[in-house]
Amino acid sequence: MHIKKQRLLTPGPTPLYPPALHAMMASDLHHRTEDFRKVYQACVSDLKEVLATSYDVVPLVASGSGAMEASVSNLFSKGDKVIVCVAGKFGERWEGITKAYGLEQVVLREEYGGAVSAQSVAAALAANPDAKGVFIQASETSTGAAHDIEAIARHVAATGAILVVDGITGVGTQPLKIEEWGIDVLIGGSQKAFMIPPGLAFLAISPKAWARADASDLPKYYFNLKKEAKNAAAGESSWTPATSLMLALAEALKYIKSIGMDKLIDNAQLLAKATREAAAALGLELFSPGSPGSAVTAIKAPAGMDSGVIVKGFKQRFGAIIANGQGSMKGQIFRIAHLGYFDFADLFAMVAALELLLISNGHPVTLGAGVTAVQRVYAEAAGIKV
Ligand SMILES: *Cc1c(COP(=O)(O)O)cnc(C)c1O
Numbered sequence: 014m015h016i017k018k019q020r021l022l023t024p025g026p027t028p029l030y031p032p033a034l035h036a037m038m039a040s041d042l043h044h045r046t047e048d049f050r051k052v053y054q055a056c057v058s059d060l061k062e063v064l065a066t067s068y069d070v071v072p073l074v075a076s077g078s079g080a081m082e083a084s085v086s087n088l089f090s091k092g093d094k095v096i097v098c099v100a101g102k103f104g105e106r107w108e109g110i111t112k113a114y115g116l117e118q119v120v121l122r123e124e125y126g127g128a129v130s131a132q133s134v135a136a137a138l139a140a141n142p143d144a145k146g147v148f149i150q151a152s153e154t155s156t157g158a159a160h161d162i163e164a165i166a167r168h169v170a171a172t173g174a175i176l177v178v179d180g181i182t183g184v185g186t187q188p189l190k191i192e193e194w195g196i197d198v199l200i201g202g203s204q205k206a207f208m209i210p211p212g213l214a215f216l217a218i219s220p221k222a223w224a225r226a227d228a229s230d231l232p233k234y235y236f237n238l239k240k241e242a243k244n245a246a247a248g249e250s251s252w253t254p255a256t257s258l259m260l261a262l263a264e265a266l267k268y269i270k271s272i273g274m275d276k277l278i279d280n281a282q283l284l285a286k287a288t289r290e291a292a293a294a295l296g297l298e299l300f301s302p303g304s305p306g307s308a309v310t311a312i313k314a315p316a317g318m319d320s321g322v323i324v325k326g327f328k329q330r331f332g333a334i335i336a337n338g339q340g341s342m343k344g345q346i347f348r349i350a351h352l353g354y355f356d357f358a359d360l361f362a363m364v365a366a367l368e369l370l371l372i373s374n375g376h377p378v379t380l381g382a383g384v385t386a387v388q389r390v391y392a393e394a395a396g397i398k399v
Contacts, residue, residue, distance in 0.1 A: 017330075017331060017332030018332050019332050019334075020331070020332055020333040020334065020359075021333075021334050022327075022333050022334060022335050022349075022350055022355075022359065022363065023334055023335060023336045023348075023350055024154050024182060024205070024308055024309035024336055024348060024350035024352060025154065025181070025182060025202070025204045025205045025211075025350075025352075026204040026210060026211055027204060027205055027206070027208060027350060027352055027353040027354060027355070028208065028353065028354040028355065028359075029208060029209060029210065029354065030208035030209065030264070030265050030268055030353075030354050032264050032268070033208060033209045033261040033262070033264040033265040033268070034209075034210075034261065035264075036260040036261050036263065036264040037257040037258070037260055037261045039260055040256045040257035040260055042256060044249070044250070044253055044254050044256055045249070049248075049254075049256060049259075050247070050248030050249065051248070052256075052259050052260060052263050053072075053245070053248045053249065053250065053254065053259060054248040055263050055266075056072065056259055056262050056263050056266060057070055057072065057245050059263070059266035059267070059269075059270060060072075060201075060215055060217075060266065061217075062270060063266060063269050063270060063274045064184070064189075064191060064199065064201075064217055064274075065190070065191070065274070066191040066192055066199075066217050067192070068191060068192070068217045068218055068219050068220075069217070069218050069223070069242045069245075070215055070216070070217045070218075070245075071215060071216050071218060071238055071241045071242045071245055072213060072214070072215045072241075072245065072250065072254075072259075073213070073214050073215065073216070073236060073241065074212065074213065074250070074252065074253075074254055074255045074258075075212070075213075075214045075236070076202060076204070076211050076212065076214060077179070077181040077200065077201075077202030077205075077214045078106060078110075079214055079236065080200045080201075080202070080214035080215065080216050081106060081107065081110055081179055081200060082110050082236065083216065083233075083236035083238055084177050084198050084200060084216060084238075085110050085111055085114050085116070085177075085231070086114060086229070086231045086232065086233040086236060087226050087229055087231075087233055087236065087237065087238040087239070088146070088175065088177070088198065088218075088222050088225040088226055088229060088238075089111075089114065089116055089145060089146060089225065089229060089231060090145075090228060090229050090230045090231060091114075091115050091116075091230055091231060092115065092116070092117055093116050093117065093145040093146065094116070094117040094118075094119065094141060094143050094144050094145060095111055095116045095117070095118060095119070095144060095145055095146040095147070095148060095174075096119045096121060096134065096137045096138065096141065096144050096146070096147045096148070096174070097111055097118050097119070097120050097121070097147075097148045098121045098123075098129040098134065098147070098148060098149040098150070098160070099120055099121065099122045099123070099129075100122075100123040100124075100125070100127055100128050100129055100150070100153050100156065100158055100160070101125055101150070101153035101154075101155035101156040101158065102153075102154075102155035102339045102340055103150045103153055103154060103155055103179060103181075104122075104129075104149070104150055104153060106179075107148040107149075107150075107179065108120060111148065114231050115231075119137055119141055119144065121133050121134065121137055125155070125156050125300075125341070125342060126156050126157075126158060126300045126301045126302075126303075126311075127156075127158065127301070127303065127304075128153070128158045128159065128160050128161070128301070128303065128304040129149065129160060129165075130161070131161050131164035131165045131167075131168060134147060134149075134165045134168055134169070135168040138168055138169065138172050138174065142172070144172070144174045145173070145174055145175070145225075146174050146175045146176070146177055147165070147169050147174055147175075147176050147177065148177045148179075149162070149165065149176070149177070149178055149179065150178075150179045150181075150183070151178050151179065151180040151182075151183025151184070151187060151189055151306075152180070152181075152182040152183040152186060152187065152306040152307075152308040152309075153301075153306070154181070154182045154308060154309055155311075155338070155339045155340070155342065156300055156301050156311055156342070157299070157300055157301045157305055157306055157308075157309050157310050157311030157348060158301035158303075158304045158305065158306055159183070159186075159187055159304055159305065159306030159307070159308075160304070161304075162178055162183070162187075162189060162194065162196065163188075163190070163194050166178075166194035166195040166196050167194065167195060169195065169197075170194075170195030175197035175198065175219070175221055175222045175225060176195065176196055176197045176198070177197065177198040177200070177222075178196050178198065178199050178200065179200050180199045180200055180201055181200060181201060181202040181205055181214075182205045182206070182306075182308035182309065182352055183306075183308065184199070184201040184205070184206055185205070185206025185207070185269075185274070185277050185278060185281065185352055185353060186206060186278060186281040186282070186285075186306065186307040186308040186351065186352045187278060187282075187306060187307060187308075188275075188278060191217055191219070192219075196217075196219070197218070197219040197221050197222040198216055198217065198218055198219070198222050199216070199217040200214065200215070200216050201214065201215050201216075202214045202215075203258060203261075203262060205308070205352055205353060206277065206281070206308075206352040206353040207262060207265050207266075207269075207353065208265045208268075208353040208354040209258060209261040209262055209265050210258065210261070212255050212258050213255055213258045213259070213262060216238065218238065218242070223239075226238060226239050235252065237251065277353075278307070280351075280355075280356070281307040281308065281351040281352050281353075281355070282307040282351075283357075283390060283391075283394055284307070284351035284355055284356075284357070284360050285305065285306070285307035285308075285310055285351050286307075286390055287357070287360060287386065287387040287390035287391065288310040288312075288349050288351065288360065288364070288387070289305060289310060290386040290387070290389070290390055291360075291364045291367075291383035291384070291386040291387050292310070292312050292383070293386070294382045294383050294385065294386040295367070295368065295371065295378045295382055295383045296315075296378065297312050297313065297315065298312070298313045299311065299312060299313070300312065300313055300338075300342070300345075300346045307351055307352075308350070308351060308352040309336070309348045309349065309350045309351060309352065310348065310349045310351070311338070311342075311346045311347075311348045312346060312347055312348070312349065313345060313346055314344075314345065314346065314347065315371070315376045318374060318375075318376060319344045320337055320338060320343075320344055320345055320346050320347040321337055321343070321344055322370075322374050323335075323347045323367065323370050323371075323374070324336070324337045324347055326366075326370040326373070326374065327366060327370065330366070330369070330370070331362075331366045333363070333366065335347055335348065335349065335350075335363070336348040336350065349363060357387070357391050360387050361384055361387055361388070364383040364384050364386075364387050365381075365383075365384050367383060368380055368381070368382070368383050368384065
């Protein structure tokens with residue numbers, strides 16, 4: 014009762030991988046040295062390995078949004094027509110960035126909790142044969158929904174448009190076959206499934222997308238992808254890199270490689286499945302029941318209860334930070350994260366805590382019903398007969 018461990022359980026920043034955190038203490042090194050070039054090159058080559066791509070991977074010192082902006086400013090030109098898929102707060106970020114750079118937008122909007130279908134992307138491409146790009150989230154972290162990137166990529170690949178995927182919470186939680194499916198730009202960020210603090214982002218860039226960079230007339234200076242790719246090949250970054258985060262990333266990537274990217278994805282998918290089953294066992298509704306992703310599960314608070322009560326209860330009773338809804342979803346939902354360094358012991362505890370919080374806030378549930386659902390998913394996956 015009296016000791017409450019601090020636990021960061023949000024879908025970004027996510028729980029940190031301890032050896033990566035410890036590696037950051039070795040950052041009293043200079044970035045224009047052979048020692049650091051080795052770290053930089055290892056990060057780039059390990060990123061390519063875990064993403065299973067031969068495309069250039071360009072790291073940036075920025076949170077994920079910086080890489081999103083860089084994809085627009087470097088690969089498009091003023092007035093280019095683009096299709097923007099919007100199904101939540103992060104889709105709205107694509108809308109904001111493409112607007113800020115003066116692109117002509119065709120917005121495919123879905124209600125929060127929904128997902129933009131491959132058919133509607135195909136229809137928009139057919140109606141706009143001059144579209145230069147399609148922007149989308151693999152995983153819309155604000156609602157817990159995932160997009161069918163495979164089906165969408167196949168439509169985009171058949172056109173002259175490039176597909177720019179915000180995979181910031183998609184990488185490590187759902188398969189994203191860059192070359193096989195035809196993803197032209199895949200964006201990731203450090204504070205999600207990579208298990209390290211915020212401040213690094215990266216883009217994998219296809220030759221089809223690179224061809225755009227030469228023609229791009231939008232203003233850019235700090236985020237210059239061509240320059241960054243050229244320097245990265247030599248183990249350097251254009252500006253002073255976030256050396257501490259690179260040391261952390263190198264360590265986290267070793268860990269991810271040792272597990273295997275497919276197993277990291279499987280881990281998130283199993284936790285997400287167990288969470289959905291726990292929600293059902295507790296009579297709670299999902300916010301994105303039609304296309305739930307595996308980065309995070311958004312659960313509606315019971316009728317009449319503000320989800321902030323659950324979020325606050327986690328903090329006050331158990332020292333744990335979980336995510337509320339963003340924007341207009343605040344107070345309606347709470348979000349249980351699965352991406353990166355989360356395991357079943359975390360989930361047993363979260364669901365046990367959730368049951369107590371529901372009961373203490375006037376929503377009676379059968380104690381243990383949600384935890385049992387999680388245990389059953391674990392037992393089945395682990396081959397334990399129950
Ligand atoms: C976290 C996140 C981002 C990036 O947000 P930053 O605050 O810039 O790191 C972008 N897209 C999605 C889907 C995210 O979850």
